[in-house]
Amino acid sequence: MASPPLQLAATPLLLLLLVVVVPGARSSRVFSVVDYGAVGDGSHYDTAAIQAAVDACEAAGGGRVLLPAPGNYLTATVHLRSRVVLEVAPGARLLGGTRQADYPPESRRWYVVLAENTTGAGVTGGGEINGQGEAFVVTPSEVKNIMVSWNATGDCLGDECRPRLVGFIDSKDVKIHDITLNQPAYWCLHLVRCDNTVIRNVSIFGDFNSPNNDGIDIEDSNNTVITDCHIDTGDDAICPKSSTGPVYNLTATNCWIRTKSCAIKFGSASYFNFNKLLFDNITIDSHRGLGMQIRDGGNVSDVVFSNIKMSTRYYHPLWWGRAEPIYITTCPRHPDSKEGTISDIRFINISSVSENGVFLAGSKHGLLQNLKFKNVDLTYKRWTNYTGGLYDYRPGCEKMVKHKTGGMMLEHISGLEIDNVRMRWARGSLKGWDVNPILFRPSTIDKLSFHDWRSVDVQ
């Protein structure tokens, strides 16, 4: 029942962490935006000065564009260029504009900082890039803020028509490090079809009550290293997606995450494959912990989650998630969607305190294959007043299904290995729960193996 492909896969991934070559500053030439006329008073737009400094830097063969402190540099979209590193000094802030006219006409290009088709561009400097997300809140609410919509053309709909903060599209050798990304109006840091990206020591702060304040979205991109990051936000924190191409070789290590949604989420856009991903040494305080929402026919394989500590609790059901520490699902989004499989997934050295059980559900033609749990410690405890008792298949599929809660729910699985797994029940807090350790639909399960599995009561 061992899964050798996975074992082999984990080694190169760890090596990747060490051998990714960080493109050094090819030129140390510094272009201060102040020399190009930036005022930095927070109310006058410095767009032209910042862009002129970026373009001069590019023309000189690359270097750094400095936003010196003190200063609040208000801007419309800044277009980064190849070999240009935007350096926001400690104490300086780049402020995104809050008018629709501050952004390009097409919503897919709405970012405060946007790099397209670049090589060797980056963002750093110890300062802050701020999306002024609060200006996009129409009605504040402790449950979930209502946000403005900039739908003008119909190419984005509902409340999802807002600018993102920092985007790298079709770019190579991207480096984002030592920077704070604050208050995005929508997604925060977005990679699209990028190759060879390093994201290191980045702090992300989104409004805890604003929807779609994702931390890092890694879309259709290969060879991404995320490390030493701090993400505190309302929506999904680290979120690989596949819309126009696959995601290969992603590692995220040494991070701290708090979110009202899912801490690490695959999907739900999942049209292409996800292969060789590693998440190691991560501390999580969230609604849902480790999640996969595979809905569109892409297959996931060779994924390791290791050395993860988490606490997962219920929040208002307007937020996706049902307090599951681990939520691995694949099912067709619509009746005519393709069904993707999820295989060779390893959970090792994981501990959680959670208000709900582990949920592992494949679908008839999209099985979960070769899942392994090793050294996993799951504590079940209730401490909020939200109602449990629902299985959550959203988006699409069977939506919400009323059901008894168990320690692990299993369906449509071929190959599950349990090795040194503890389930700990804080029975006093679990009134109304059916505390069955394992619930499964036997006709859909094949190749189960239990070794050193215990279910015990705790205080």
Ligand SMILES: *[C@@H]1O[C@H](CO)[C@@H](O)[C@H](O)[C@H]1NC(C)=O
């Ligand atoms: C993934 O990383 C491995 C090295 O660990 C490399 O050989 C492979 O080419 C990478 N895949 C892609 C698609 O870049």
Ligand SMILES: *[C@@H]1O[C@H](CO)[C@@H](O)[C@H](O)[C@H]1NC(C)=O
């Ligand atoms: C990026 O490259 C693509 C393909 O070469 C091209 O169609 C697109 O216009 C380029 N975009 C920018 C902003 O340079």
Ligand SMILES: *[C@@H]1O[C@H](CO)[C@@H](O)[C@H](O)[C@H]1NC(C)=O
């Ligand atoms: C978005 O804008 C388009 C074009 O103006 C319009 O047809 C559509 O009804 C709008 N949708 C929403 C949800 O506002």
Ligand SMILES: *[C@@H]1O[C@H](CO)[C@@H](O)[C@H](O)[C@H]1NC(C)=O
């Ligand atoms: C991380 O970045 C912050 C600025 O955002 C900086 O003050 C700090 O020194 C950096 N930490 C390390 C270890 O480089």
Ligand SMILES: *[C@@H]1O[C@H](CO)[C@@H](O)[C@H](O)[C@H]1NC(C)=O
């Ligand atoms: C990622 O690697 C896959 C497999 O080699 C390739 O098909 C895809 O185009 C690559 N994506 C990028 C953005 O380089």
Ligand SMILES: *[C@@H]1O[C@H](CO)[C@@H](O)[C@H](O)[C@H]1NC(C)=O
């Ligand atoms: C784990 O990550 C934390 C930061 O979140 C770091 O301080 C610690 O050194 C890391 N541990 C290991 C073993 O790398």
Ligand SMILES: *[C@@H]1O[C@H](CO)[C@@H](O)[C@H](O)[C@H]1NC(C)=O
């Ligand atoms: C997923 O795997 C199935 C079965 O091997 C295959 O038919 C399908 O093309 C794969 N999906 C993608 C996006 O490659």
Ligand SMILES: *[C@@H]1O[C@H](CO)[C@@H](O)[C@H](O)[C@H]1NC(C)=O
């Ligand atoms: C899991 O934890 C054990 C004991 O602390 C350690 O020896 C082992 O290296 C860890 N495994 C991984 C994959 O980190």
Ligand SMILES: *[C@@H]1O[C@H](CO)[C@@H](O)[C@H](O)[C@H]1NC(C)=O
């Ligand atoms: C749960 O409800 C009880 C009774 O209504 C109340 O006293 C308690 O403060 C609530 N706890 C939380 C965490 O909201």
